[in-house]
Amino acid sequence: MAEFEPVLTANIHKPDSHTLRVYEQGGGYQAIRKVLGGMSPTDVVELVKASNLRGRGGAGFPCGMKWSFLPKDHPGPIYMCVNADESEPATFNNRILMEQDPHQVIEGIIIGCFATKASTAYIYIRYEYPTAFRRLQAAIDECYAAGLLGKNIQGSQFSLDIYLHRGAAAYICGEETGLIESLEGKRAWPRIKPPFPAIEGAFRKPTVVNNIETMACVPHIVNRGADWFKSMGVPSTGPRDAGSYGPKLYCISGHVEKPGCYEMPMGVTTRELVERYGGGVWKGRKGKASIPGGLSMGIMTEKEWDVPLDFAGPGKVGCLGLGTAAVTIMDETTSMIDFLHNSCRFYAHESCGQCTPCREGTSWAERIVHRIKAGKGRLKDLDILLDIASSIGIIPGTTICGLADGAAWPIKNAIAKFRGEFEDDIKRTNPTGWMVEEAVEALELVGLGTGH
Amino acid sequence: MAIITVDGKDIEVRDDERLNVIQAADRAGVEIPFYCWHPGLSVVASCRMCLIETGQKNKETGKVDMLPKLVPACQTPAKDGTVVITNSEKVKANQRFVQEGLLLDHPVDCSICDQAGECWLQDYYFDYGHQQRRADIKPFTSRRRDLGEHVTLFVDRCVMCSRCVRFTREVSGGGELQVIDRGSHAEIDIFPGFPIDDKMSGNVNDLCPVGALCSQDFLYQQRVWFMQPHNSVCTRCSTGCSIQIHENQEHLYRVQPRYNPNVNDWWMCDIGRFENGYVHAPERINSVKRRNDSQWENLLWPQGLLAVASAWTEAALRHSSEKLAVVFSPFLTCEEAFLLASYAKQASPKARLVLGKVPIVDEDETFKKGFCIRAERCPNRRGIEAILSHFQPDAAVGWGDFIAQVESGAIRAAYVTGNYPEVWNDDAEAAKFEKLSLLIVHDLLPTPLARRAQFVVPGVTFAEKDGSYVNHAGLLQSASWGIRPLEGTQSDGQSFGQLLGRRGLFQAADVMQELAKVVPFFARAADGVPEAGLNLVSGTEKTPRTTELGTVTHPTPTFRSVASQLVEIDVQTA
Numbered sequence A: 001m002a003e004f005e006p007v008l009t010a011n012i013h014k015p016d017s018h019t020l021r022v023y024e025q026g027g028g029y030q031a032i033r034k035v036l037g038g039m040s041p042t043d044v045v046e047l048v049k050a051s052n053l054r055g056r057g058g059a060g061f062p063c064g065m066k067w068s069f070l071p072k073d074h075p076g077p078i079y080m081c082v083n084a085d086e087s088e089p090a091t092f093n094n095r096i097l098m099e100q101d102p103h104q105v106i107e108g109i110i111i112g113c114f115a116t117k118a119s120t121a122y123i124y125i126r127y128e129y130p131t132a133f134r135r136l137q138a139a140i141d142e143c144y145a146a147g148l149l150g151k152n153i154q155g156s157q158f159s160l161d162i163y164l165h166r167g168a169a170a171y172i173c174g175e176e177t178g179l180i181e182s183l184e185g186k187r188a189w190p191r192i193k194p195p196f197p198a199i200e201g202a203f204r205k206p207t208v209v210n211n212i213e214t215m216a217c218v219p220h221i222v223n224r225g226a227d228w229f230k231s232m233g234v235p236s237t238g239p240r241d242a243g244s245y246g247p248k249l250y251c252i253s254g255h256v257e258k259p260g261c262y263e264m265p266m267g268v269t270t271r272e273l274v275e276r277y278g279g280g281v282w283k284g285r286k287g288k289a290s291i292p293g294g295l296s297m298g299i300m301t302e303k304e305w306d307v308p309l310d311f312a313g314p315g316k317v318g319c320l321g322l323g324t325a326a327v328t329i330m331d332e333t334t335s336m337i338d339f340l341h342n343s344c345r346f347y348a349h350e351s352c353g354q355c356t357p358c359r360e361g362t363s364w365a366e367r368i369v370h371r372i373k374a375g376k377g378r379l380k381d382l383d384i385l386l387d388i389a390s391s392i393g394i395i396p397g398t399t400i401c402g403l404a405d406g407a408a409w410p411i412k413n414a415i416a417k418f419r420g421e422f423e424d425d426i427k428r429t430n431p432t433g434w435m436v437e438e439a440v441e442a443l444e445l446v447g448l449g450t451g452h
Numbered sequence B: 001m002a003i004i005t006v007d008g009k010d011i012e013v014r015d016d017e018r019l020n021v022i023q024a025a026d027r028a029g030v031e032i033p034f035y036c037w038h039p040g041l042s043v044v045a046s047c048r049m050c051l052i053e054t055g056q057k058n059k060e061t062g063k064v065d066m067l068p069k070l071v072p073a074c075q076t077p078a079k080d081g082t083v084v085i086t087n088s089e090k091v092k093a094n095q096r097f098v099q100e101g102l103l104l105d106h107p108v109d110c111s112i113c114d115q116a117g118e119c120w121l122q123d124y125y126f127d128y129g130h131q132q133r134r135a136d137i138k139p140f141t142s143r144r145r146d147l148g149e150h151v152t153l154f155v156d157r158c159v160m161c162s163r164c165v166r167f168t169r170e171v172s173g174g175g176e177l178q179v180i181d182r183g184s185h186a187e188i189d190i191f192p193g194f195p196i197d198d199k200m201s202g203n204v205n206d207l208c209p210v211g212a213l214c215s216q217d218f219l220y221q222q223r224v225w226f227m228q229p230h231n232s233v234c235t236r237c238s239t240g241c242s243i244q245i246h247e248n249q250e251h252l253y254r255v256q257p258r259y260n261p262n263v264n265d266w267w268m269c270d271i272g273r274f275e276n277g278y279v280h281a282p283e284r285i286n287s288v289k290r291r292n293d294s295q296w297e298n299l300l301w302p303q304g305l306l307a308v309a310s311a312w313t314e315a316a317l318r319h320s321s322e323k324l325a326v327v328f329s330p331f332l333t334c335e336e337a338f339l340l341a342s343y344a345k346q347a348s349p350k351a352r353l354v355l356g357k358v359p360i361v362d363e364d365e366t367f368k369k370g371f372c373i374r375a376e377r378c379p380n381r382r383g384i385e386a387i388l389s390h391f392q393p394d395a396a397v398g399w400g401d402f403i404a405q406v407e408s409g410a411i412r413a414a415y416v417t418g419n420y421p422e423v424w425n426d427d428a429e430a431a432k433f434e435k436l437s438l439l440i441v442h443d444l445l446p447t448p449l450a451r452r453a454q455f456v457v458p459g460v461t462f463a464e465k466d467g468s469y470v471n472h473a474g475l476l477q478s479a480s481w482g483i484r485p486l487e488g489t490q491s492d493g494q495s496f497g498q499l500l501g502r503r504g505l506f507q508a509a510d511v512m513q514e515l516a517k518v519v520p521f522f523a524r525a526a527d528g529v530p531e532a533g534l535n536l537v538s539g540t541e542k543t544p545r546t547t548e549l550g551t552v553t554h555p556t557p558t559f560r561s562v563a564s565q566l567v568e569i570d571v572q573t574a
Ligand SMILES: Cc1cc2nc3c(=O)[nH]c(=O)nc-3n(C[C@H](O)[C@H](O)[C@H](O)COP(=O)(O)O)c2cc1C
Pocket: A054, A055, A056, A057, A058, A059, A060, A061, A063, A083, A084, A085, A086, A087, A088, A171, A172, A173, A174, A175, A176, A177, A209, A210, A211, A212, A214, A215, A401, A402, A403, A406
């Protein structure tokens, strides 16, 4: 592979990279001129479709296809919501883009709105990103002053307003319909679908929701074409795989020497990431496991680190997917019980609480793992945990949104892949408890139980 | 016609019915359990109790494409070709899991919970739950806080179905209730200092499928399984909500709305629901009384009525009968008014028939979804008017004219019916009756007017009698008695029948048939009055069966044991 030249992060190391001046010096806002200079919205949608750009927010949904779901000839308004809630644990690639190169994001949003005929865009940004918030706002102000936003952009027929909306910090506000509810000033309880946001979203109008990084890819596709975009990454491996193309920001965190956000073509492996970019597992230790793309995607063992991190890769080793491509490394000293405890605590804390299986399942799982950690575990707890994990989520169909799947996957993977460690830990920390219990169960099996 | 297949059984649904799969399955005799769905509220599909497997049957090939995952029945429309499976292991496993989840932190304090016996959580646990608890969580806090004058919340019993919240936002419009906190810590609450205190608040207690929201008034009064429900009609305003009265051993404990799309849908107001103390008021008049100077003499039945009748006949002879007036309270039923009017015409052919005082309180109060508490606080003005104008086609006389004629001496004897739920006249008004030579007052409570009368005849409340009312929109509805008339009293229909010289027991249905023949306004009632009423003005109305799902506020006991409960009652009243 030829040496990869950064695309999305090409500007970020320049001084004042967040200003309009530096962005334009680097060739910024050429794409928008190209679009306004003769492309139709359909042209842009078709171009993005041809590039096979897939959403970077977690689900990997083809972006051009999402745009084409909007009703044709709608009298408007149509809204675009840009998802900058970035609260998936260990994920910070949107943050780099917003803090270091906000104009790239805004150019993408303008083109996206042109393509979808949206007249207003809302950037929903999490509360914990004050620098990103300030820089985005400053960039938006610069754009209004430069005629890149507002009425009749660059003298064209196209007008657009962008509003920055600051959330109050909740994971569920990143779920697209939770985001819309929150934007409308309500409790972020994800909506049932149908209707999908493309038909009835924010303020009951057609709405597209896209991730910050997805939008940042758009100007480059316009500038350099769909074929250029598809020259990077992993081609489709079959009819059910839409392929994984383009550049991607990977986050590496956890037990590595050099945590950070690195841009690479789609399809790098975890081992490459750790060794080439992360400076290896820290303190000279060995790796034990990793999270492939945000906690919700589950967990990979060190042996699985050669699987490419593209949209299809993590699924091959039982993970949920690529997610946000935020990799967290755990070294050999990490206890999987601690890992699972932390994971379960997160989802129990963040479940919005409307679906019974998610609300009760996440909280029950947390309490079970808490008890195991406190030395009161029982072997059958592991089966109960697995049962909870397989009972919640949109994959079995028992919940409204994907948070529950995200809660389930770490449980499923951790117990499936590290069952021995859990069992040993339970037997070690609760030596008599588990035996008494097994004995009681054995008695029950032969009909000598206490009969309760 | 759409064909829907539920567990292999085909049922037909009219295209315009817009049923969801829960309702369609109910038609097929299959119960799908649910919590958050309610036919009168928006669909949130969040409790996930109603999940089923579904697919679509290809019309040509007959092949069924099933969706791979479970879907909520409440959110799935029943369309032509919809195939539903409600009894697969996958479906049952989810039902068990949801039940298990809901019970993780539930206090299970059923033994002291008002809802026990009509609690969905309890009932569903037996049908859809686990047999043994896997969780070793020992919860048992039972926190309680008051949310309003009539509403109290047992916080830990809540299953977070959000019905109560949606009700205040969508139906009553006050928006007082909300969810606070997140995940398993989520709770229902009010904004501090803003209790739920509008006049529809009691409905949230009905909506709550568990014992989380309880009625402050009913709390710890009675176990629900001891009470018998009776179909009735609320008499507190001219909306005339369809209601059920719940009674045990001659005591009225609870009033709840009964579904009627022609009137009140699933709702009723707090006045009709809670302000029923007068039914058991100790001061109620409980025998026929005759005043001898300042002494009251209690008369026995039926001699008391005979004395009243002879006093009336005597007055008709003494003054000419046009100096007599009979006042018809808008609280009388149509049947009663018909009998009394017949009596008045028989015993005093020229007596004036007067429409009694029509209480007006403020203005109509309309809520967000259209439910209306009418300013006219009586049930049957329209029915009475229709009957009076039949018997006395020329001049309608109202309460004001009547008083003026009493004061001027144009009227010398009067039979005044009251039966208002509160004291409806005062000393000043009563003093205007000074000049009468005979005053008979037929009433519930000892009002100043009753104290001036020569005769007092006891009336009974709506809960103690059969009869029909015509509401503001012309809808005729029948109510049945729930408790026996207070000791010493008898039903008003019985009393008027006896005055008229009829023998035997008063049968409201028979009198209604007679009325339908005699007074054309009531002609449509000749074959009886269906549960959801008959509109005598427009001539059309909806006729749901309350035994059908989606027509009741509670699946229990009205829905879950339909076969045993409601049908029996239907037979009784038919
Ligand atoms: C619980 C949950 C949290 C999510 N959080 C985020 C988030 O923080 N940022 C994001 O872009 N997408 C998030 N998503 C995914 C969004 O729902 C949505 O798919 C995405 O914003 C679409 O953008 P894309 O197509 O550009 O990826 C989340 C999804 C779920 C279920």
